[in-house]
Amino acid sequence: MFYYVVRFIFRLIFKLVFRWQVTGRENIPATGGVIIAPNHVSNVDPPLVGSAMNRRVTIMAKEELFSFALFGYIIRRLGAFPIKRGTGDRGAIKTALEALRTGQALLLFPEGTRSKNGELNKAQHGISLIALKSQMPVIPVAHSGTFKFFRNGKWFPRFIVRFGKPLYPPSGVHSSKEVLDEFGASIMQEIRELLKQDA
Numbered sequence: 001m002f003y004y005v006v007r008f009i010f011r012l013i014f015k016l017v018f019r020w021q022v023t024g025r026e027n028i029p030a031t032g033g034v035i036i037a038p039n040h041v042s043n044v045d046p047p048l049v050g051s052a053m054n055r056r057v058t059i060m061a062k063e064e065l066f067s068f069a070l071f072g073y074i075i076r077r078l079g080a081f082p083i084k085r086g087t088g089d090r091g092a093i094k095t096a097l098e099a100l101r102t103g104q105a106l107l108l109f110p111e112g113t114r115s116k117n118g119e120l121n122k123a124q125h126g127i128s129l130i131a132l133k134s135q136m137p138v139i140p141v142a143h144s145g146t147f148k149f150f151r152n153g154k155w156f157p158r159f160i161v162r163f164g165k166p167l168y169p170p171s172g173v174h175s176s177k178e179v180l181d182e183f184g185a186s187i188m189q190e191i192r193e194l195l196k197q198d199a
Contacts, residue, residue: 002077003056010051014159018145022052024163028139030055033100034166035131038141039107039191040109045146046080050107052161059107060092083126084166093130099130100134110187118147120192123184130184137166140187142194162194191196 003044014020028034036057038049050057055077066072083092099106112124131138145159152178173179 007051010047017156018159020159027163027165031104033136034105035136035138036105036107036142037110037187038139039120040111041115042146048159049141055105057107059106060096096130097134100136120188123188125180128180128183131169131174137168138187139166140164140181140190142191144198155171160198164190
């Protein structure tokens with residue numbers, strides 16, 4: 001109940017204040033494990049993308065967010081779990097794979113951290129590794145507007161969220177650096193194409 005109340009509040013704010021537009025929801029499978037892969041430019045991104053989905057979402061979030069007791073408690077209630085960035089956090093990967101195995105939608109930022117200039121960065125290996133190990137589809141997501149939030153006098157930019165068509169990881173291959181790089185690059189290319197629609 002708590003999750004859906006919070007999502008309703010965010011949806012109301014995004015609709016009334018930021019005039020949000022959401023397209024491509026039909027590309028998200030109604031059931032079963034799926035990886036949601038958005039670009040990342042702002043702290044607003046997780047609630048924006050999560051609220052745009054009709055399914056409940058589990059979010060992999062940086063460990064630092066959980067250091068504040070109250071905030072950490074709230075985001076755990078909303079389905080977030082921590083990852084130690086830059087360490088190959090096996091515990092977080094195991095949690096992610098279990099979430100997918102049990103049919104959850106997992107929100108995972110391919111770039112691993114926020115872009116400082118609003119431009120797309122290279123995908124980290126984590127998303128490709130999880131996709132290959134789980135053999136679950138990846139939904140590329142492009143959103144715009146949040147990078148402008150509170151910048152250059154733009155207090156209320158329009159938020160747009162676009163869900164792309166599923167990408168399926170290769171099967172029966174070893175998760176070599178080359179394979180991880182190639183699949184990660186294909187995810188970022190799809191996000192790039194979606195972003196062009198708002199250019």
